[in-house]
Amino acid sequence: MADWRREAARAAEAERDDAPHEDEWHDLGEVIGTEDGGLAVDLRGRRLGRLHDIRLAGSDGPRGGAAVPVGARLHHGVLWLDDPGPLPSECARVWARWTGTRDECDTLVRTLRRADFAPLADRLADGRPDRAYGDPYGACFLPGVRLIWGPPGTGKTTLLAKAADELAGSGKRVLFLTGTEQALSVPADPQRLAVQQQLAALSAQERRLAELDHTLAGFDHAAFLAVEQRIANHRRAHLLEPEFAKASQEHDVTAKELAAARQELRTARAAWDEVAEQRELLAESRTLTARLTTTESDIARLSERLHRRFYRGRRADRKALRANEKRRSELAERLAECGGRALTEERAAELDRALADAHRRLDAAARDEAHAYTSLEYLRGKIAQLRSVGAPSTQDQRFHAECVRLELPDLHDERERLRAESDERAARRGRLEERLWWLGDRAYQRRRQAGSGLLTRASSLPELEDGELFDVVLVDDAGSRRLAEVLAAVALARHTAVVAGDFGSPGPRVPPRLRERPEVRRWSVPTAFAHCGIRKPEDAEEHPGCHVLTTQYRFGDAVRMLADHLGVPTMSGDGVATEVVLLDTGGQPARHATVAAAMPLGDTAVVAPHRTAAATWATAARDRLDIAVGTGRTVCGQEFETVLVDLTTDDWSARTRAFVSAVTRPCRRLYLLADLSAVRAAAPGTPLGAIEALRRDGALTVRPAGELLIPQPRQAVERSARDGDQPAHIS
Known part of the structure; x- marks a missing residue:
């Protein structure tokens, strides 16, 4: 590897080692809802790297709970979010993965160390770009490396963007480094949206539980139940008093009826007892009558036998006949004596009926009185029990009325139900959050693997595989880029590289503490224009490898x-x-x-x-x-x-x-x-x-x-x- 590659790589390594370590995920702030229903996060004044992944999550970060992937577009420092679909309430902050300074330097180092054969970059590193001829737009289609200089407003970015589109349309693989607005897309995924919907429902329940905890702070449900019991007991006792009075009246009536039945029984029994002798004579008359009837039957039977022919035992029968006749006379005489003093059958039956009726009426009255007494004593005991807890005070009445007005008891029941389901919700949430993370990570990996087709637009060097090159490399805003970055980009070009910019732009941002290092001073501080000796318009016009844009279109x-x-x-x-x-x-x-x-x-x-x-x-x-x-x-x-x-x-x-x-x-x-x-x-x-x-x-x-x-x-x-x-x- 040529010396410039090693020195430029060491310069990039120095900047990488000097850059602070960053977390994988960066908190971009809280989501802002706009009047038209959009979602955004204000990043104005913040420096961002190249965005790779954006998630909506809570304050604990994407791995601390639900993390919803979302597409976004960065425009003038405001990150405008696409519709994320159903959103759990805790996902109110935007988190992003991006290419930070250390990552950019790492990519730059790897690109420089892999650039074994890069003749275009070698010529630019020597300060000898290819001769510029023709128009600047045509330079994007000619083999070689060339510079384009133009002051602000001369259309450098527009020229390169048009050329990039035309080259990609003709089948060329193009790398276009430009400060274009960043945009990430997340395709709609029915599985992910369903998981988000379930998480949103769980979050709504948890948010409702938190609201109930806040609303019920200070509410003593046990005290409310005790007051409610006192009020209910007092109301019930009050309602039972008319029943008790009615039961008391019924008991008085049945008691009087029982006393009357007892008196009636005593009267019937006295009447029955008064004719005890007549009843005995009536009984004796009944016996004498039966015996007399039997004797008459015997006399008739013996008389009939004695009128027959002689037979053995006739004498005995005659003797028996005389005895029965004598007994008949005695019975008839005794019956006549008893019959004159005995009770009549009708009178005896009447007394028996009266006594039986009195017994029946006494039994019925006794049952009615016992039932009335039992009901009366039950109500007496119930009222005493209800009043034993004490009557509710005025303060109790006000407390109970206020709790009912605010629906605190119903809210307490709702909270207890939600609390009982907390463990099940937590387990389900864990499963859904892992599922959502996997679906979001799958979308992220697919986006990385998809690439951008023939045209790759990026604000800094992309991460490439070993040996991966482009047919054409177009570098915009070279007046603010490090020389090492421009050389690394040109090293990725097979045939054509165009470096455009304005040497009057703010130069590369290099930490002052690193500027004195030789490799940094040579490969990071200067721009490609300064490296080629172009520091003023005359230099650009006289340089053989630099095109000059002569008309500006923006300002007056x-x-x-x-x-x-x-x-x-x-x-x-x-x-x-x-x-x-x-x-x-x-x-x-x-x-x-x-x-x-x-x-x-x-x-x-x-x-x-x-x-x-x-x-x-x-x-x-x-x-x-x-x-x-x-x-x-x-x-x-x-x-x-x-x-x-x-x-x-x-x-x-x-x-x-x-x-x-x-x-x-x-x-x-x-x-x-x-x-x-x-x-x-x-x-x-x-x-x-x-x-x-x-x-x-x-x-x-x-x-x-x-x-x-x-x-x-x-x-x-x-x-x-x-x-x-x-x-x-x-x-």
């Missing part, structure tokens, strides 16, 4: 004059008019939020001198996601309809190239927010001095910032709202 004469006053050359334009307005703060501190709110809607940017100031503007513009916020370095290569450059501090003095990059971004209008007195006192050759020169030339308009930025009075706003007008933005 006022912006060109501003750049010229700073010694930064620009080309003539095609008649584009760019309005330049100096917003005079009058020495007052800038009201960032007011300025951001007054910026026109649409393609707008605010450019600050450094990252700290940019972060302040990003905070002020958090409700205006349509405003890009950055520094002269981060907005390099982009264009906007309207740009506001913050000049309220003199931090641009050491950043002249970044200032020129900032003021050459707008197409239609450039606002310069500054103190007019500071502008007038500025030294020539500084950004503020260049603005003063432009003011003296009459090429810009000075307007008090207060006239545009102070909100309208309330009456004016209300009046305009009635008239159908909207509050005015800067225009």
